[in-house]
Amino acid sequence: MTTDMRHAVVDVLEDADAVAMKMAELFISTVKDRPEGKVRIALSGGSTPKKLFAILARPDMARQVDWSRVELFYGDERYVAEGHADSNHASARELLLSKVAIPAGQVHPMPTTTTAKEDAALYQATLQKAYGATELEAGRPLFDLVMLGLGTDGHTASLFPGESVLEEKKAWVGVADPSTAPHERLTLTYPAIASSSLVVFLVTGDNKVPMLARLRQGDGSIPSGRIVSEGKILILADRAAAGERS
Numbered sequence: 001m002t003t004d005m006r007h008a009v010v011d012v013l014e015d016a017d018a019v020a021m022k023m024a025e026l027f028i029s030t031v032k033d034r035p036e037g038k039v040r041i042a043l044s045g046g047s048t049p050k051k052l053f054a055i056l057a058r059p060d061m062a063r064q065v066d067w068s069r070v071e072l073f074y075g076d077e078r079y080v081a082e083g084h085a086d087s088n089h090a091s092a093r094e095l096l097l098s099k100v101a102i103p104a105g106q107v108h109p110m111p112t113t114t115t116a117k118e119d120a121a122l123y124q125a126t127l128q129k130a131y132g133a134t135e136l137e138a139g140r141p142l143f144d145l146v147m148l149g150l151g152t153d154g155h156t157a158s159l160f161p162g163e164s165v166l167e168e169k170k171a172w173v174g175v176a177d178p179s180t181a182p183h184e185r186l187t188l189t190y191p192a193i194a195s196s197s198l199v200v201f202l203v204t205g206d207n208k209v210p211m212l213a214r215l216r217q218g219d220g221s222i223p224s225g226r227i228v229s230e231g232k233i234l235i236l237a238d239r240a241a242a243g244e245r246s
């Protein structure tokens with residue numbers, strides 16, 4: 001069974017802090033609910049997850065996670081040098097990874113050192129090694145949890161409108177070069193995201209009202225509207241993004 005956006009569960013919370021707290025609790029329960037083996041989690045980029053990272057880094061929250069079993073990946077990355085202000089990994093490292101006891105070898109930033117195409121292939125190989133196979137198998141998800149954001153143009157991860165990576169059916173990682181956003185990008189593809197037990201969209205702020213409404217309808221004309229998962233899809237939105245507050 002696959003879940004598409006029309007069948008996503010929507011949870012509207014008071015504000016961005018409440019969304020981040022709920023996501024932190026879900027992160028903790030995802031690890032606890034899988035008491036054996038590694039738990040593979042893909043982080044979202046951009047500004048929205050920063051509150052989540054700060055909450056998870058708090059000692060009272062971080063101690064609830066067995067970090068030795070967590071393997072962290074990224075849904076997308078801006079093709080910039082390590083440490084660049086726009087790097088999604090730099091943001092996660094500063095706010096979260098430098099503050100918790102996750103083994104360095106279990107954090108998998110998307111590489112940005114050769115060419116985007118070569119680095120996409122390298123990252124796919126990293127994912128395949130963690131998964132233990134080169135082909136995705138139905139019923140054996142690549143990710144226990146994928147976090148996603150929502151752009152004001154309807155993109156998610158770096159699946160931007162009009163990009164050829166939207167048509168990718170086989171590769172797990174692709175390249176996008178949107179004219180509407182800074183930097184070339186690496187991104188998980190639809191098939192890689194679909195191989196998941198749980199996908200959670202984090203959507204906050206009143207600038208997301210029009211696109212959140214379309215996402216909730218499963219509008220396939222925006223990239224985020226075409227996300228599917230072999231598990232469940234949850235949208236955590238604040239009241240502002242849901243249009244419930246002026």
Ligand SMILES: O=C1O[C@H](COP(=O)(O)O)[C@@H](O)[C@H](O)[C@H]1O
Binds near residue numbers: 045049075077078181
């Ligand atoms: O460029 C990106 O945008 C989206 C949304 O970002 P936000 O700043 O509005 O949270 C994000 O989900 C994606 O990972 C990122 O690279």
